[in-house]
Amino acid sequence: MEISYRSIRIITRLLRKPFGIVHYKYASNSTVKEEVNTEIVTSLNKDIKAGGVVPVFRRALLFPTRIALQDEFGIYTYAGLHQAASTLSKDIAAQLLGESERTIAYLCSNDASHVIVQWAIWMTGNIAVPLTSLHPPEMLKYYIADSSASLVICTQEYEDLLRPLTVELSRPLLITSRDNEVTAQLYQPNSSFLKPKMEESLSDTGKSNMWYGMKDAMLIYTSGTTSKPKGVVWTHSMLSTQIAALHAAWQYSANDVVLHTLPLHHIHGQLNSLNASLAAGARIRMLPSFVSHAVWSRLLGMGEREEARVSVFHGVPAMYARLAADYDTMFAGARTAQYVRSTLAARLRLMCAGSTPLPETLFRKWEEISGLRLLERYGMSEVGMALSNPYRPVQQRCVGCVGRPLPGVGARVATSNDDTLAPLITVETPMCDTDISLEKLGLTGKKELSWDADGNEWKQPKVTVHKESEDGEYQGELLLKGPSVFTRYWNRMSLLNSSEFTSDGWFRTGDTVVYHDGRFKIQGRTSVDIIKTSGYKVSALQVESAILEHPSVADVAVLGIKHDTYGEIVSAVVVLKDKAKLTLRELKDMAGKKLAPYQLPRKLLIVDQMPRNAMGKLDKKEIKKIYGEKLVRGKSS
Numbered sequence: 044m045e046i047s048y049r050s051i052r053i054i055t056r057l058l059r060k061p062f063g064i065v066h067y068k069y070a071s072n073s074t075v076k077e078e079v080n081t082e083i084v085t086s087l088n089k090d091i092k093a094g095g096v097v098p099v100f101r102r103a104l105l106f107p108t109r110i111a112l113q114d115e116f117g118i119y120t121y122a123g124l125h126q127a128a129s130t131l132s133k134d135i136a137a138q139l140l141g142e143s144e145r146t147i148a149y150l151c152s153n154d155a156s157h158v159i160v161q162w163a164i165w166m167t168g169n170i171a172v173p174l175t176s177l178h179p180p181e182m183l184k185y186y187i188a189d190s191s192a193s194l195v196i197c198t199q200e201y202e203d204l205l206r207p208l209t210v211e212l213s214r215p216l217l218i219t220s221r222d223n224e225v226t227a228q229l230y231q232p233n234s235s236f237l238k239p240k241m242e243e244s245l246s247d248t249g250k251s252n253m254w255y256g257m258k259d260a261m262l263i264y265t266s267g268t269t270s271k272p273k274g275v276v277w278t279h280s281m282l283s284t285q286i287a288a289l290h291a292a293w294q295y296s297a298n299d300v301v302l303h304t305l306p307l308h309h310i311h312g313q314l315n316s317l318n319a320s321l322a323a324g325a326r327i328r329m330l331p332s333f334v335s336h337a338v339w340s341r342l343l344g345m346g347e348r349e350e351a352r353v354s355v356f357h358g359v360p361a362m363y364a365r366l367a368a369d370y371d372t373m374f375a376g377a378r379t380a381q382y383v384r385s386t387l388a389a390r391l392r393l394m395c396a397g398s399t400p401l402p403e404t405l406f407r408k409w410e411e412i413s414g415l416r417l418l419e420r421y422g423m424s425e426v427g428m429a430l431s432n433p434y435r436p437v438q439q440r441c442v443g444c445v446g447r448p449l450p451g452v453g454a455r456v457a458t459s460n461d462d463t464l465a466p467l468i469t470v471e472t473p474m475c476d477t478d479i480s481l482e483k484l485g486l487t488g489k490k491e492l493s494w495d496a497d498g499n500e501w502k503q504p505k506v507t508v509h510k511e512s513e514d515g516e517y518q519g520e521l522l523l524k525g526p527s528v529f530t531r532y533w534n535r536m537s538l539l540n541s542s543e544f545t546s547d548g549w550f551r552t553g554d555t556v557v558y559h560d561g562r563f564k565i566q567g568r569t570s571v572d573i574i575k576t577s578g579y580k581v582s583a584l585q586v587e588s589a590i591l592e593h594p595s596v597a598d599v600a601v602l603g604i605k606h607d608t609y610g611e612i613v614s615a616v617v618v619l620k621d622k623a624k625l626t627l628r629e630l631k632d633m634a635g636k637k638l639a640p641y642q643l644p645r646k647l648l649i650v651d652q653m654p655r656n657a658m659g660k661l662d663k664k665e666i667k668k669i670y671g672e673k674l675v676r677g678k679s680s
């Protein structure tokens with residue numbers, strides 16, 4: 044079934060309507076004070092206390108005339124996004140005959156269309172499944188099928204890509220039209236008709252807060268470890284718990300201007316940069332992707348109005364490495380360097396790094412460039428953000444470690460003895476307030492935020508030692524528990540008594556950590572099959588199965604080889620069929636039909652024999668031992 048032409052016209056019209064898009068000449072996230080209806084806040088907080096969840100789109104009612112997002116097409120208020128999503132939600136409801144709790148896969152670029160579609164899905168009570176154009180058609184097909192998507196939504200630019208897949212899978216496709224004119228039409232921030240309209244829509248847009256408190260919000264796909272990628276089910280409750288924890292720990296506020304350059308099919312981009320910022324009433328500056336010189340120009344705010352200048356950035360270490368490398372070529376002179384340093388130090392209140400280890404050299408280099416100490420944190424698709432260095436005092440942000448559990452997170456180090464896990468130490472941080480506080484978000488017009496300046500919003504954890512260690516160091520597998528930890532994958536067997544969870548409900552992360560002196564240090568994946576490259580997690584098994592389709596390949600092992608800039612790089616050790624030849628270019632051309640560019644091997648080593656154990660399994664430790672050095676020295680692409 045396909046969406047009707049009428050529906051397409053409705054969406055086109057919807058995007059053309061001058062709904063709630065602010066004239067930014069008059070609107071400033073730092074100067075405009077919302078006259079927030081405190082009755083709304085009280086009513087929302089009452090629902091939260093009773094176990095309800097205020098979905099992110101509904102929080103827009105608290106700050107309708109503020110600028111929510113600025114992308115390459117224009118500037119949007121919270122009211123503008125809400126209005127657009129609300130109109131689109133009617134079309135979604137028509138497509139699904141009013142049904143809710145269905146999965147809807149969607150593909151949009153990193154701009155306002157992503158937020159509009161996501162909010163529209165939530166308004167109809169359905170489950171958002173963000174896709175990325177980085178993935179080739181085969182993978183997109185897998186996500187649409189595995190998530191049992193009842194509907195696929197995309198912007199016009201992706202129609203050619205998705206139409207054949209949706210036809211093949213017999214799924215309806217809804218195209219949202221993009222019109223550059225639309226984004227040029229800007230609403231006046233203080234339009235008197237905006238707010239009553241927003242308050243009215245409190246009752247008629249979306250389900251009740253109590254309903255959201257029990258339901259699923261989105262699926263975030265893992266990169267696939269021993270099997271195909273799995274959809275982690277994120278409930279609205281997990282999402283709001285995480286948002287409250289991040290707000291308390293990193294002190295988000297409506298005064299923030301967040302530079303967003305991360306992919307949106309991953310939890311880092313979805314949570315830290317997008318949803319936590321929108322829930323605070325902040326302004327997001329969204330770029331279509333990470334491009335170093337564009338990021339530099341936004342960070343320095345050259346030619347920007349005061350209120351649009353970036354104050355928060357979330358990135359992976361590879362991004363900071365790229366920025367640092369370009370800094371050396373672009374800002375060589377002493378005076379320029381001084382300008383860069385003083386500008387960044389004065390403007391940026393928070394720069395976060397994570398997803399792969401942050402090398403010490405990079406941490407130091409960035410401090411030298413910007414005068415800022417990067418805040419490193421640890422997270423996963425299954426748990427969101429779990430461990431973090433402190434926001435304050437800045438000097439306690441420690442190089443090479445990821446700090447302590449975020450509010451509401453319990454972290455345990457355990458060792459395995461004969462298949463059983465023995466806990467060594469448990470570190471549990473109490474949950475913070477989940478109430479919406481206008482004071483803390485800087486929405487009461489006061490200049491100073493009400494977050495506790497010493498960071499006491501994020502309470503000290505309770506530490507329980509199960510097995511004393513003589514040197515105070517506890518090393519083992521990291522287990523996590525708490526209201527922001529997931530409980531199930533989509534369409535998979537229950538996780539109780541599975542290899543992912545202990546019988547008493549702790550999630551086994553598969554990461555090895557050391558806890559010492561009040562801080563956690565990540566030692567890496569316990570398994571060797573997950574390769575972390577440029578912030579992505581690549582499944583070696585998935586790459587191997589694509590390479591094995593090459594007619595010249597007899598056998599293959601894919602490994603991660605350490606790399607200063609990318610964390611690791613994907614490397615292939617290949618045994619060829621008799622007399623066959625293979626270059627890295629040919630291999631990439633073929634495998635690129637199945638894999639995303641970041642999954643393709645950057646190094647290739649042809650060998651005569653592949654070490655396998657008696658059961659025929661690849662012995663990767665042995666392969667690394669024998670070939671690792673050659674791979675490090677070999678040329679890469």
Ligand code: AMP
Pocket residue numbers: 265266310396397398399400401419420421422423424425445552553554565567568575579580
């Ligand atoms: P993903 O689910 O794609 O976010 O990947 C989660 C994995 O990334 C974790 O299991 C860790 O192995 C790794 N990871 C995340 N943050 C860090 C960090 N700060 N340092 C080292 N590894 C990290």
